[in-house]
Amino acid sequence: METAVLIVVLVVGLALFFDFTNGFHDTANAMATPIATGALKPKVAVLLAACLNLVGAFLSTEVSKTISHGIIREDGIDAGTFLPIIFAGLIGAITWNMLTWLLGLPSSSSHALFGGLIGATLVGASAAAIDFGTVLSKVVLPALIAPLTAGLIAFAVTKLAYALTRRYDGKPDGRDGFRWGQIFTSSLVALAHGTNDAQKTMGVITLALITAGLQDGAHSEPQLWVIFTCAFAIALGTYMGGWRIIRTLGKGLTDVKPAQGFSAESSTAATILASSALGFALSTTQVASGSVIGSGLGRRGSHVRWRTVGRIAVGWILTLPAAGVVGAFAALLVVWFGTWGVLVDAVLAVAIILGLFLRSRKDAVHADNAMSEVADSGLAVKVKRNPPPTRRQRRLERAEAGQDKTGEGER
Structure with missing residues (x-):
């Protein structure tokens, strides 16, 4: 029993760290666009996102019930094996x-979390311990449908936004009102992220508590202290900023106009909030990317760079198996060495x-230098632009304006 409690403590600690990484990893999904368009300053944006993730x-x-009583069948697996x-699985995700x-x-x-848990269960228990029906209905199908749905919504909203503001065509700042609307929509995305992603860690901890006999299995609701600690962990991770991801997404999104950003964030928030209510465990990253592409297509004169979309999709596909x-592998060490395998896993x-963190210090990214790279999701949609005027056209324009001295002399 003492060994089980020790492993529970290790699971809770590792789960909360995963929650922390989830916070700084997904901050950009909510705040890259308002940062890029200048609607919010970087530090203000991540502070706002942290507060709304907490709420x-x-x-x-x-969603926590999907994790704690859905993906893995804990019945028939003793605590000494299942914990x-x-x-x-958490090691794989982190x-x-x-x-x-x-x-x-x-x-x-x-x-990453689902992949880690499924891989560890296949090795540590058996394929029969995985409820593939729940995985298909609550994880795989939403992963395929949600980005498409979000993209279609963003496409329609962008079309509508540009149709209602058509009189501003040709005016560079005519649609700046959408920049302020982005503050509201990006806040909704941050709130939606908290309703979906924080629940996954709650589900993992609840599953561990039930397995160890520290919580009644008939009640899959997370305990109050679990909700508080998970909410705080994801909010703290969000506040840390995840500037590397923001750097990747943010600069690419500067080509996304405020009207598009407003539409994309509205679509992302609506999709995630609806899925959270239904218990679907979504990827915020996939939904946000689908919305960005859909909003870009809703803008006239744009087309999709399918090769770039393919690279994004490959990254999505690799996450779960990787x-x-x-x-x-971590579960295999437990199978080989028993309790000592858990300690080896903890050390690893x-x-x-520490290794990845120390490596990151060699190329530190923070709020001041985050906006320096181009995102694949921002490059997925290309907008046709008029070619720059030729030298002859510029000379004629100056002549018509009375600025060409040769023209003045001839007159």
Whole structure:
């Protein structure tokens, strides 16, 4: 029993750290566009996102039930086996999150968690311990449908926004009102992120507590202290900023006009909030990317760079199996060495986290230098632009304006 409690403590600690990485990994999904268009200053944006993530974590627990009583069948697996499986799965998720954060790649923290848990369960228990029906209906299908749905909504809203403000065509600042609207819509995205992503960590901790006999299995609702700690962890991670991801997304999104940003964020927030109410565990990154592409297509004269979209999709596809491989390896150590395998996993987890963090210090990214790279999602839609005037056209324009001295002399 003492060993089980010790493993529960390790699981809770690692789960909260995953929640923290989820916060700084996904900050850009809510705040990259308002930062890029100048609607919010970077530090103000992440502080606002942190507060709203904290609030959102208290608004729904449906997604946590999907994790604690859905994906993995804990019946028939004793605590001595199942708790190390959860621990190994978290290692897989954190490793992928830290690696993609170091590389500045926006990826799905949710799918990293699911991949880690599934990989660890396959090795530590069996395929029969995974409810593939729930995985398909609550994870896989939403992952395919949600980005498409968000993109269609963003496309329609962008079309409507440009139609209602057509009189501003040709005026560079005619649609600046949407920049202020982005403050509201990006806040909704941050709130929605809290309602969906924080719940996943609550579900993992609740699953561990039920397995260890520290919570009644008939009640899958997370305990109050679990809600508080998970909400605080994701809010703290959000406040830390995740500047590497913001750097990747933000500069690319400067080509997205305020009207498009407003439309994309509205679509992202609506999709995630609806999914949270239904208990669907979504990837905020995928939904946000789908919205960006949809809003770009809604703008006249644009087309999709399908090669870029393909690279984004490959990153999405790799997340779940990559985290699953790491989770499976961590579970294999437990199978080989028992309780000592858990300690080996713990040491390896600390080494991976410290190693990636120290490596990141060689190229530190913060609020002052975050906006320096181009995002693949921002490049997925190309807008046709008029070619610059030729030298002859410029000379004729100066002549017509009375600025061409040769023309004046001839007259």
